Amino acid sequence: MRFVGDGFPPTVLCERADLDAATWALEHRGALESVLREHGAVLLRGFDVTGPDAFEGLAGSLVDSLYGDYGDLPHEKDADRVYKSTPYPAEQSILFHHESSHMPQWPSRQFFCCVTPAAEGGATPIVDGRDVYVALPQDVRTRFETLGIRYVRNFIKGLDVGWERMFGTDDRAEVERRCAAQQVSCEWLPDGTLRTTQWAPAVIRHPLTDEPVFFNQLFLHHTACLEKEVRELMVSLFGDDETAYPRSAFFGDGTPIPGSTVELLRGVYDDLAHRFAWRRGDVVVIDNMLVSHGRDPFGGERKIMVAMGDMVTRSELSGPSATAA
Known part of the structure; x- marks a missing residue:
């Protein structure tokens, strides 16, 4: 596993056209977990993951179970555990949030896959909650x-x-x-x-x-x-x-x-935000309990697939923050 550049999130570049993304991810799961624990996110680039099946296979290699019952997002066609991104006006921003953090359970891992990058804008900015x-x-x-x-x-x-x-x-x-x-x-x-x-x-x-x-x-x-x-x-x-x-x-x-x-x-988040330009086939993996994400306004067609897994319930947390005031 080789990282390229010094930007954020850390980027792994695939240099083999015949490499199976899901197999590679399974073999490097431990190393990727270490990266996520330190940085909260990692970008996998060049793995040629553009369809729901390949994306689900990759995401499924990095979690014990993918979640298929999320009511806030529409499913990709014929994909029980892959979702379309939030249907929200292209000219408006989706503000920073940790997925389902207001709910009794949430995903510890979230995955984003770029099928079609926007012609203009459309970044998925991320901020470390720490x-x-x-x-x-x-x-x-x-x-x-x-x-x-x-x-x-x-x-x-x-x-x-x-x-x-x-x-x-x-x-x-x-x-x-x-x-x-x-x-x-x-x-x-x-x-x-x-x-x-x-x-x-x-x-x-x-x-x-x-x-x-x-x-x-x-x-x-x-x-x-x-x-x-x-x-x-x-x-x-x-x-x-x-x-x-x-x-x-x-x-x-x-x-x-x-x-x-x-x-x-909002000013604090804007000051801390990191952005990168999506490329077709990019997959970003985030630790949803460390990193929040949003979406910038965009022009032209844009398609991002979403998956999430390894759900955590509030009762599993420890300390005073886990219980109502």
């Missing part, structure tokens, strides 16, 4: 670490993923059972909308390194991060009641997270 934790002002860090985050989500038809697709069922009783099992509060609004409320840590300790990591989905839920036009639409539909918006976030005790705090955090 660096974010260190860079935060002490008072901000302590409050998030102590209180965690309360996420509120309304599955409003036409504005977000429907609850039927998210949960993979149209049985309300089954949804209620699952929410109760995961300590998620749920209620049915008069128009049939499902509202869920759940607490999650804002900071965790990595289960292998015991390092503190700023680990959450604040930017994808806090209303201060909405585009101006979207914010105006939400106000016209729901007024100032942010708990009625499709997504919102508060400190774990229910108090508001000031917009100024969110802007400070």
